[in-house]
Amino acid sequence: MNAMITKLDSSQADFKQRLDTLLAFEASTDDAIESAVGGILADVKKRGDAAVLEYTNRFDRIPNGGATSMAALEISQEEMQAALAAIPEAQRQALEVAAHRVRVFHERQKQELNGFTYTEADGTVLGQRVTPLDRVGIYVPGGKAAYPSSVLMNAIPAHVAGVEEIIMVVPTPDGVKNQMVLAAAAIAGVTRVITIGGAQAVAALAHGTETIQAVDKIVGPGNAYVASAKRRVFGIVGIDMIAGPSEILIVCDGTTDPDWVAMDLFSQAEHDELAQAILLCPDADYIAKVEASIARLLPTMPRQEVIRTSLGDRGALIKVRDMDEACAIANSIAAEHLEISAAEPQQWADKIRHAGAMFLGRFSSESLGDYCCGPNHVLPTSRTARFSSPLGVYDFQKRSSIIHVSEAGAQTLGKVAAELAYGEGLQAHARSAELRLK
Amino acid sequence: MNAMITKLDSSQADFKQRLDTLLAFEASTDDAIESAVGGILADVKKRGDAAVLEYTNRFDRIPNGGATSMAALEISQEEMQAALAAIPEAQRQALEVAAHRVRVFHERQKQELNGFTYTEADGTVLGQRVTPLDRVGIYVPGGKAAYPSSVLMNAIPAHVAGVEEIIMVVPTPDGVKNQMVLAAAAIAGVTRVITIGGAQAVAALAHGTETIQAVDKIVGPGNAYVASAKRRVFGIVGIDMIAGPSEILIVCDGTTDPDWVAMDLFSQAEHDELAQAILLCPDADYIAKVEASIARLLPTMPRQEVIRTSLGDRGALIKVRDMDEACAIANSIAAEHLEISAAEPQQWADKIRHAGAMFLGRFSSESLGDYCCGPNHVLPTSRTARFSSPLGVYDFQKRSSIIHVSEAGAQTLGKVAAELAYGEGLQAHARSAELRLK
Numbered sequence: 032m033n034a035m036i037t038k039l040d041s042s043q044a045d046f047k048q049r050l051d052t053l054l055a056f057e058a059s060t061d062d063a064i065e066s067a068v069g070g071i072l073a074d075v076k077k078r079g080d081a082a083v084l085e086y087t088n089r090f091d092r093i094p095n096g097g098a099t100s101m102a103a104l105e106i107s108q109e110e111m112q113a114a115l116a117a118i119p120e121a122q123r124q125a126l127e128v129a130a131h132r133v134r135v136f137h138e139r140q141k142q143e144l145n146g147f148t149y150t151e152a153d154g155t156v157l158g159q160r161v162t163p164l165d166r167v168g169i170y171v172p173g174g175k176a177a178y179p180s181s182v183l184m185n186a187i188p189a190h191v192a193g194v195e196e197i198i199m200v201v202p203t204p205d206g207v208k209n210q211m212v213l214a215a216a217a218i219a220g221v222t223r224v225i226t227i228g229g230a231q232a233v234a235a236l237a238h239g240t241e242t243i244q245a246v247d248k249i250v251g252p253g254n255a256y257v258a259s260a261k262r263r264v265f266g267i268v269g270i271d272m273i274a275g276p277s278e279i280l281i282v283c284d285g286t287t288d289p290d291w292v293a294m295d296l297f298s299q300a301e302h303d304e305l306a307q308a309i310l311l312c313p314d315a316d317y318i319a320k321v322e323a324s325i326a327r328l329l330p331t332m333p334r335q336e337v338i339r340t341s342l343g344d345r346g347a348l349i350k351v352r353d354m355d356e357a358c359a360i361a362n363s364i365a366a367e368h369l370e371i372s373a374a375e376p377q378q379w380a381d382k383i384r385h386a387g388a389m390f391l392g393r394f395s396s397e398s399l400g401d402y403c404c405g406p407n408h409v410l411p412t413s414r415t416a417r418f419s420s421p422l423g424v425y426d427f428q429k430r431s432s433i434i435h436v437s438e439a440g441a442q443t444l445g446k447v448a449a450e451l452a453y454g455e456g457l458q459a460h461a462r463s464a465e466l467r468l469k
Numbered sequence: 470m471n472a473m474i475t476k477l478d479s480s481q482a483d484f485k486q487r488l489d490t491l492l493a494f495e496a497s498t499d500d501a502i503e504s505a506v507g508g509i510l511a512d513v514k515k516r517g518d519a520a521v522l523e524y525t526n527r528f529d530r531i532p533n534g535g536a537t538s539m540a541a542l543e544i545s546q547e548e549m550q551a552a553l554a555a556i557p558e559a560q561r562q563a564l565e566v567a568a569h570r571v572r573v574f575h576e577r578q579k580q581e582l583n584g585f586t587y588t589e590a591d592g593t594v595l596g597q598r599v600t601p602l603d604r605v606g607i608y609v610p611g612g613k614a615a616y617p618s619s620v621l622m623n624a625i626p627a628h629v630a631g632v633e634e635i636i637m638v639v640p641t642p643d644g645v646k647n648q649m650v651l652a653a654a655a656i657a658g659v660t661r662v663i664t665i666g667g668a669q670a671v672a673a674l675a676h677g678t679e680t681i682q683a684v685d686k687i688v689g690p691g692n693a694y695v696a697s698a699k700r701r702v703f704g705i706v707g708i709d710m711i712a713g714p715s716e717i718l719i720v721c722d723g724t725t726d727p728d729w730v731a732m733d734l735f736s737q738a739e740h741d742e743l744a745q746a747i748l749l750c751p752d753a754d755y756i757a758k759v760e761a762s763i764a765r766l767l768p769t770m771p772r773q774e775v776i777r778t779s780l781g782d783r784g785a786l787i788k789v790r791d792m793d794e795a796c797a798i799a800n801s802i803a804a805e806h807l808e809i810s811a812a813e814p815q816q817w818a819d820k821i822r823h824a825g826a827m828f829l830g831r832f833s834s835e836s837l838g839d840y841c842c843g844p845n846h847v848l849p850t851s852r853t854a855r856f857s858s859p860l861g862v863y864d865f866q867k868r869s870s871i872i873h874v875s876e877a878g879a880q881t882l883g884k885v886a887a888e889l890a891y892g893e894g895l896q897a898h899a900r901s902a903e904l905r906l907k
Contacts, residue, residue, distance in 0.1 A: 058704075125888035136595055139585055143597075147577055156829075157574060157843050159581075162822055164856050178893050211892055247856040266496075266711065269856035273704065291904050297897035333896045376873070384600055388870035391594075394879040394905050395872050398898040402886040405595050406870035417685040418602050418707035420868040430858035432826035432844035434833050435814070441832040448840040450563035454649055455616050458771045459735035460836040466729050467832050 035325060035339070037347040038318070041356055053347055054364065056275060056305070056413055061255060068230045068259040075234035080241045086231035087202075091173075094206045101242040106213060106224040114213035122211060129403040130183050130218045136405030137191040140424040154437030155444075159430050163193035164269075166244060167427060168236035169221070170251035170261075171212060173202035173228055179215035180401065184408045184422065185251045186219035192427035197221050198236065198246060202228025228253075233260035237268045250409075250422065271422055275413035276305035276345075279397055280366035280386075282357045284373035285314035287393040293324035295370060298398050300341035301334040307345040309364070311357040318348050358382040365416040368397045387416045441467040473763060473777070475785040476756070479794055491785055492802065494713060494743070494851055499693060506668040506697040513672035518679045524669035525640075529611075532644045539680040544651060544662040552651035560649060567841040568621050568656045574843030575629040578862040592875030593882075597868050601631035602707075604682060605865060606674035607659070608689035608699075609650060611640035611666055617653035618839065622846045622860065623689045624657035630865035635659050636674065636684060640666020666691075671698035675706045688847075688860065709860055713851035714743035714783075717835055718804035718824075720795045722811035723752035725831040730810060731762035736836050737806070738779035739772040745783040747802070749795040756786045796820040803854040806835045825854045879905040 039049055074082045080101045087104060088097030098104050115123060148158030169185045171177070182199070189197050199216055201209075203226040216224050225243065227235065233253075239245030248269035249261060261270045279299035283292055296308040312318050325342070329335050351357045358379055361369055365385035373379060376391035383389060387410030390397055401408045409422035436444060445464040452460035477487055512520045518539045525542060526535030536542050553561060586596030607623045609615070620637070627635050637654055639647075641664040654662050663681065665673065671691075677683030686707035687699060699708045717737035721730055734746040750756050763780070767773050789795045796817055799807055803823035811817060814829035821827060825848030828835055839846045847860035874882060883902040890898035 121888055122892055125885045125892075128885045129889060139587065140597065143582065143585060145581070147581060149577065155842075159578065159844070159861075160827075165822065180889055180893065266851070266853065269853070288904070291901070294897060294901040294904055298895070298901040301895060301897040332900075333894075338897065380871075383869075384603065385867075386869050388872060389598075391871065391873035392875075394876050395874040396879075396901045396905060398890060398901040399874055399879065399882045399886050399905075400870070400872045401898060402889045402902075403882055404593075404872045404874065406597070406872055410870075411867075413704070415704065415707070416867065416869070418867055421870050423868065425863075429823075429849075429854065429856055430861065431821075431824050431854070432838070432848075432859050433818070433829065434826060434838045434842045434844055435829040436833040436837055436842065438832050441834075441837065444837045444841055447563045447566045448837050450559055451567060451618055451840045452836060454560055454563075455618065456771075457736070457739060459732060459739040459776065460839060462770075463729070463732040463736040463834045463836040464840075466726070466732055467834060467837075 035329075036322070036342045038350075039347055040350040041352055041360070050360070053345065054414075058275060064255050064259055068256055068263065071230040072234045072260060072263060075231055075240070076238040083227055083231050083235050083240060086229065087227045090229055090231075091202050091204050101225070101240070104226045106208075106226060111213050111217035111221075111224060114210040115217040118210050118214050123214065125403075126179060126183070126211070126215055126218055129180065130187060132403050132405040133183055133187045133407070134191060137188045137407075137424050141191050144425055144428060146430070148433060151440065153439035153443070155440035156433065156435040158433040160433055161428050161430055164247045164427050164429065165194070166196040166198065166246045167194050168246040168249040169197060169199045170228075170232065170249060170253050170257060171199055171201040172253055173209070174204045177201070177209040177212050179209070179211040180408065181252065182212055182215035182221070183219050186216065186221050188407065188422060188424045189427040190220035192424045194427050196223070196244070198243065199224045200227050200232040200236065202226065202232070228257070230256045230260035233257060233264060237264035248427070250426065271409065271426060272411060272415060272419060276307060277302045278307040278366050278412060279309070279368040279370065280361055280364055281310045281370040281372055282354070282361055282379060283310060283312045283317070284354055285312055285317035286374045287372040289317065289320040289324040290328065291393065291396070292321050292372060293328050295396055296325070296342065296346065297328070297332060297338050298396070299368065300338040300346060301332070304337055304340040305345065306341045308342060309347045309349065311349050311351050311360055313351050313353050313357065315350050318350055322348060354379055355382070361386065365414045367410045367412045367416065368400070370395065370397060385416050387411045387421055442469065473767070474760070474780045476788070477785055478788040479790060479798070488798070491783065492852075496713060502693050502697055506694055506701065509668040510672045510698060510701060513669055513678070514676040521665055521669050521673050521678060524667065525665045528667055529640050529642050539663070539678070542664045544646075544664060549651050549655035549659075549662060552648040553655045556648050556652050561652065564617060564621070564649070564653055564656055567618065568625060570841050570843040571621050571625045571845070572629060575626045575845075575862050579629050582863060582866060584868070586871060589878065591877035591881070593878035594871065594873040596871035598871055599866050599868055602685045602865050602867065603632070604634040604636065604684045605632050606684040606687040607635060607637045608670065608687060608691050608695060609637055609639040610691055611647070612642045615639070615647040615650050617647070617649040618846065619690065620650055620653035620659070621657050624654065624659050626845065626860060626862045627865045628658035630862045632865050634661070634682070636681065637662045638665050638670040638674065640664065640670070666695070668694045668698035671695060671702060675702035686865070688864065709847065709864060710849060710853060710857060714745060715740045716745040716804050716850060717747070717806040717808065718799055718802055719748045719808040719810055720792070720799055720817060721748060721750045721755070722792055723750055723755035724812045725810040727755065727758040727762040728766065729831065729834070730759050731766050733808060733834055734763070734780065734784065735766070735770060735776050736834070738776040738784060739770070742775055742778040743783065744779045746780060747785045747787065749787050749789050749798055751789050751791050751795065753788050756788055760786060792817055793820070799824065803852045805848045805850045805854065806838070808833065808835060823854050825849045825859055880907065
């Protein structure tokens with residue numbers, strides 16, 4: 032029998048290499064998927080609604096002979112409100128608490144980005160204006176992995192940013208609608224919900240059809256077809272990052288209940304077999320306790336098969352020299368979720384430069400952040416936290432520079448611009464500046 | 470003989486369609502380039518410096534039998550400072566004024582993004598931390614289109630953001646170094662300059678080699694090989710937008726000297742044959758005057774052939790009903806550069822939702838902004854200003870969420886998270902939250 036989870040020690044000679052191997056993940060590209068997606072995008076661009084209808088009826092097996100119009104695939108605001116009224120009271124309250132907290136956090140984000148202007152001595156005004164996108168599309172997966180929390184996390188930042196039209200697409204395989212997803216859409220301020228999915232939905236959002244106006248950006252997770260389609264329409268519209276498998280890295284000083292740490296590792300591992308859950312700890316005895324907790328708790332988990340594969344293939348318990356080394360390794364991993372499960376977490380948090388979200392202290396389980404703390408749960412994966420950020424209000428805003436040069440300003444700036452323009456061999460640039468000189 | 474520039478009128482029945490045709494631009498993908506780039510990336514990833522040296526000697530025709538080591542391709546800080554001392558005094562001063570103004574504007578940008586934290590009644594702390602990228606690569610084209618202003622515009626925001634290491638790559642075809650580019654690198658705070666280019670330089674920056682540490686993001690313009698390579702390494706590193714042809718849209722109320730507007734159109738058109746220069750104006754007589762200015766001034770321009778082709782193929786003078794309609798069309802075009810050349814420009818600027826940079830009033834020629842106003846000249850092209858922003862300090866920073874839940878906070882949040890997690894069928898998420906309940 033294989034070990035349940037890999038154990039490493041940073042003092043091993045080949046530690047760096049073994050860690051790199053463990054972390055390595057390359058998204059495979061499937062030629063059959065690429066080719067199918069290329070065809071669907073071109074077809075929807077050309078034939079619009081008719082193509083979207085055909086693909087939806089076929090791929091999502093819409094019952095009763097299929098939908099005969101796009102109108103039949105749209106969920107009315109009344110139906111969304113009915114879903115909100117129909118779900119159990121406890122679920123509705125939980126969704127509303129979560130939505131409220133997400134909104135409060137993202138409103139704080141919005142306050143930070145107001146734009147600015149400043150006026151120079153000669154009257155020249157310079158600045159930056161921040162404006163929302165006009166219209167965005169939110170992709171929500173259907174079927175098994177239908178997550179109402181994702182609806183909140185994608186739609187609320189757009190709503191807070193001031194986006195006028197938020198179009199949500201969600202496939203309904205076999206015509207089955209997820210009431211909690213529709214309830215979340217009602218709470219989050221979604222403008223339209225259309226029950227389409229796959230590359231055909233991405234194509235409709237990017238290119239527009241008779242019934243769907245083209246959007247400016249598409250966000251939200253999806254399967255390989257959706258990811259491929261998003262990559263291909265990038266440039267025509269904006270997209271969020273293409274997410275890799277989800278990851279948790281726990282840096283623990285050995286003072287947290289080992290069961291808590293084991294369950295936090297499970298909460299990442301249960302997402303799918305490719306998810307990655309890693310513990311860094313300087314205390315070998317503590318690591319042994321976490322290992323024992325894993326062995327004892329795993330059989331109690333409904334998704335134990337997924338967890339077992341994920342932990343076995345991609346998980347690790349790593350003994351480090353000290354907490355400083357743990358922080359250094361955490362910076363090189365740049366994890367999506369970083370728990371600093373320690374007695375005085377701030378001292379270690381101060382040493383972290385790269386992480387999608389930091390969960391400080393033993394009460395901050397990742398699962399709280401996934402649902403209802405307020406910060407977004409859409410986070411950079413696969414080491415991209417080195418250069419990218421959680422999904423936020425700023426993803427639904429853009430900046431424009433403001434340049435208002437006074438007559439006096441044109442005299443001084445014109446000479447500088449002309450000098451540099453001649454140096455670059457761009458004479459019309461130079462003349463354009465010189466014409467404004469008195 | 471063809472008309473020098475297309476003339477359109479918004480009252481024409483087919484105006485919308487003609488405008489769409491004029492604006493249409495699809496970047497072609499060349500299979501030969503794609504295949505060559507794929508091979509170069511894989512080879513540099515595998516063989517490192519040796520491969521970079523080989524490609525550089527071959528493609529850039531490095532003289533004297535080629536470089537024999539990467540060290541021979543590196544420009545020392547002394548050589549950069551020597552270039553700064555060697556260029557004409559007027560050029561040096563112009564570069565320094567431009568760099569200073571760019572720095573001041575971008576420092577203002579940095580002030581806006583400080584991150585935040587807030588503490589809730591139960592002691593839970595939530596927030597957002599903003600940190601710089603560790604290491605970035607800046608691609609600077611060599612040969613004909615070597616622009617020192619681009620060095621300033623790409624490197625200064627990274628420097629202001631606090632990036633520790635800024636690695637600039639610039640090819641030197643036939644071994645020829647551009648002294649003004651090196652001087653700009655000295656002024657802008659570039660850490661290392663390596664005289665390599667093409668896909669091999671992008672590969673070296675993205676994957677790292679024996680002498681070049683892998684960077685976190687690559688920015689800067691390049692030819693089709695560079696653009697293809699950047700697209701392919703996106704995800705391993707961050708990249709800026711892949712730029713399309715440059716564009717100017719001038720909204721004019723007919724009160725600006727027609728020669729100024731003609732020259733502003735030229736200043737865009739002289740970039741290359743695919744550049745786009747468009748005027749929107751409600752005054753037919755004024756449009757005729759601009760047309761006459763174009764005819765009179767064009768023969769005086771050294772780059773008249775490029776300008777003639779650009780204006781002939783992609784330019785337009787468009788008569789609109791009124792300034793309000795001009796603003797509506799400007800929003801649909803979402804131009805990279807938008808000049809509002811009018812007596813009271815602010816009233817029209819208030820109606821603009823989408824533009825990379827807005828140049829207000831008749832003294833704000835685009836060329837001033839290209840060089841020395843302060844805002845960045847790297848701007849979203851091809852209608853992407855609908856969803857993206859000028860290059861800025863924020864492109865060299867990223868955010869991390871901070872979640873520090875108190876013991877009391879875990880009691881209320883834990884119940885909400887567990888309710889939603891059970892609803893999504895993620896039991897380990899639920900248990901992880903419930904373990905923290907008393």
